Amino acid sequence: MPLDMELEAVLRPPALEMKPYPPKVITLANGKKMVVREAKREEVPTLLEAVHPTLFIPRDFYDIVGARLYAELLAWYRYRVRNEYCLVGQIDGYLVGIVNGRMVDEKVGMSYHTLAIDRGLRIGAHLFAAKMEHHIEYLGQSEVLIVAESPIGFRRWMIEYGLEPTEIQHELGGPDSYRLTREMYFDSKPRLVVGDRPAPRDLLDYALENVFVADEETINVKIAGLKGR
Numbered sequence: 593m594p595l596d597m598e599l600e601a602v603l604r605p606p607a608l609e610m611k612p613y614p615p616k617v618i619t620l621a622n623g624k625k626m627v628v629r630e631a632k633r634e635e636v637p638t639l640l641e642a643v644h645p646t647l648f649i650p651r652d653f654y655d656i657v658g659a660r661l662y663a664e665l666l667a668w669y670r671y672r673v674r675n676e677y678c679l680v681g682q683i684d685g686y687l688v689g690i691v692n693g694r695m696v697d698e699k700v701g702m703s704y705h706t707l708a709i710d711r712g713l714r715i716g717a718h719l720f721a722a723k724m725e726h727h728i729e730y731l732g733q734s735e736v737l738i739v740a741e742s743p744i745g746f747r748r749w750m751i752e753y754g755l756e757p758t759e760i761q762h763e764l765g766g767p768d769s770y771r772l773t774r775e776m777y778f779d780s781k782p783r784l785v786v787g788d789r790p791a792p793r794d795l796l797d798y799a800l801e802n803v804f805v806a807d808e809e810t811i812n813v814k815i816a817g818l819k820g821r
């Protein structure tokens with residue numbers, strides 16, 4: 593059924609102008625090159641395919657994070673959320689991690705989720721850093737509000753960045769937010785934010801033209817060592 597665009601105009605939220613995230617390439621501990629780039633809205637159906645298997649993996653809270661990320665990406669695709677962006681990590685074209693967030697207003701960023709589909713290489717840590725880089729350096733915001741939904745997330749964000757607790761309710765509805773300020777970001781940057789720019793043209797073009805999703809069994813094995821589910 594064609595969309596009623598008059599009604600859609602009422603259902604769709606207003607949108608702030610958002611600066612693009614310039615792509616970069618990170619050389620991981622195993623020598624593999626991970627392209628980190630902003631995803632396009634049209635790519636959401638492919639991203640959903642990559643997230644879907646995690647909905648059934650309770651280990652390390654992949655299920656709750658996957659289910660929420662799935663809904664947030666769909667909301668972006670269907671114009672039901674304000675000012676969302678999504679960054680992806682790709683190795684040889686394969687999606688290995690996804691992060692997203694949104695601008696609440698010009699100054700405040702809301703961090704949504706970080707999902708690493710391949711593990712043991714700090715892919716999630718690097719993508720979270722890229723997300724903070726986007727909020728502070730490219731979207732030009734003064735702070736980012738963050739919560740963790742897993743102990744690994746808590747170690748990676750609250751402890752590694754020394755985030756400050758607040759009494760501000762986070763949009764995800766759980767505990768109060770922690771805050772990353774511009775100062776904290778620039779203090780942590782030399783230690784935690786890595787990658788080379790400009791991304792080499794051949795690597796970037798390959799990543800843009802070849803977005804692969806590992807099959808469900810491979811994702812299960814990579815995330816949780818579960819075989820033959």
Ligand SMILES: CC(C)(COP(=O)(O)OP(=O)(O)OC[C@H]1O[C@@H](n2cnc3c(N)ncnc32)[C@H](O)[C@@H]1OP(=O)(O)O)[C@@H](O)C(=O)NCCC(=O)NCCS
Pocket residue numbers: 652653654657658704705706707708709710711712713714715716717718739740741742744745747748813814815816817
């Ligand atoms: C949190 C997360 C993004 C971190 O990603 P990452 O930086 O790439 O880190 P990994 O998940 O690979 O590794 C985390 C730890 O688990 C261990 N680990 C690695 N592979 C593993 C596997 N297959 N199964 C279980 N544990 C594994 C690592 O040794 C690592 O230990 P360390 O903290 O001492 O370094 C990722 O664990 C994830 O997506 N978790 C589920 C969703 C989530 O919790 N998101 C964050 C909350 S919003």
